[in-house]
Amino acid sequence: MSILTISTNNSDIQFEESYITYSNSNSRPSKSLIVPEMYTLFKSIKDPLIFSDSLLLECLNYTFRSIIKINENVYLLDQESYKILNFTDKKFKIINENLNDKYVNYIIITNDLFTYPKIQYFYILANYFESVDIIMSQIMSYILVVCKKRVKNLNIEIKNNYIKDFNVKVDENILKSIKTNNNTFLENYINVNKKISNMCSSLSNVSNLNREIYTINKYYKAFINKECNIDCNCKPNFIFYSDILNCYICENCLVLTRLPLIF
Numbered sequence: 001m002s003i004l005t006i007s008t009n010n011s012d013i014q015f016e017e018s019y020i021t022y023s024n025s026n027s028r029p030s031k032s033l034i035v036p037e038m039y040t041l042f043k044s045i046k047d048p049l050i051f052s053d054s055l056l057l058e059c060l061n062y063t064f065r066s067i068i069k070i071n072e073n074v075y076l077l078d079q080e081s082y083k084i085l086n087f088t089d090k091k092f093k094i095i096n097e098n099l100n101d102k103y104v105n106y107i108i109i110t111n112d113l114f115t116y117p118k119i120q121y122f123y124i125l126a127n128y129f130e131s132v133d134i135i136m137s138q139i140m141s142y143i144l145v146v147c148k149k150r151v152k153n154l155n156i157e158i159k160n161n162y163i164k165d166f167n168v169k170v171d172e173n174i175l176k177s178i179k180t181n182n183n184t185f186l187e188n189y190i191n192v193n194k195k196i197s198n199m200c201s202s203l204s205n206v207s208n209l210n211r212e213i214y215t216i217n218k219y220y221k222a223f224i225n226k227e228c229n230i231d232c233n234c235k236p237n238f239i240f241y242s243d244i245l246n247c248y249i250c251e252n253c254l255v256l257t258r259l260p261l262i263f
């Protein structure tokens, strides 16, 4: 499970607006969070296969028991209202203003944790909320930052959308676990896309590929909606080896296993 809790014991972070160094453009990925060679490979993948369109639900399911969608921007999670904010354009000024409205709980959606200022910002947020949890999807590059109960006004005045450095030192253990997660994701992503492009080059493999993609999508959907059927005898004709996931899948109950099933 990929959940990371940022706790700073509130007064641990010494931070002032005057510490902020601004920039004119987006930050580059940081070596403390990602292996540069892997990032280059990742960026070179042209038409990546997108698995699952319910990543928000996947990640919410890891921490909340009851999930009710009120509208596109508001969810009722374990009986508390949460405002959903997108941080895809990495604009700090906008996100910071949005975190100061009438809501007290927020879910920030962002695509990756590759840049240092972004981690610094989420780290600083732990000063202003009762808890800040980072939840990472196990399927695609997709991150939720769950900010529970704002305890004081977010009185950081951010003057520009692009930030080079908040000049706050993020805890080493947090950086390490994010880097491990990023690496695992990139490695899988690069491998899967390599396998798929190899399969596409051989006509006989294309039908296998379709079967795999179809079943994997079905598996993700069932996994997210907690619908995996465990009442199954896993008959041999339903079981095949998935090159993409590196394991056996039963097409009927969608159970995955690394061990060959013996009949």
Ligand SMILES: [Zn+2]
Binding pocket: 232, 233, 234, 235, 250, 251, 252, 253, 254, 255
């Ligand atoms: Zn089965």
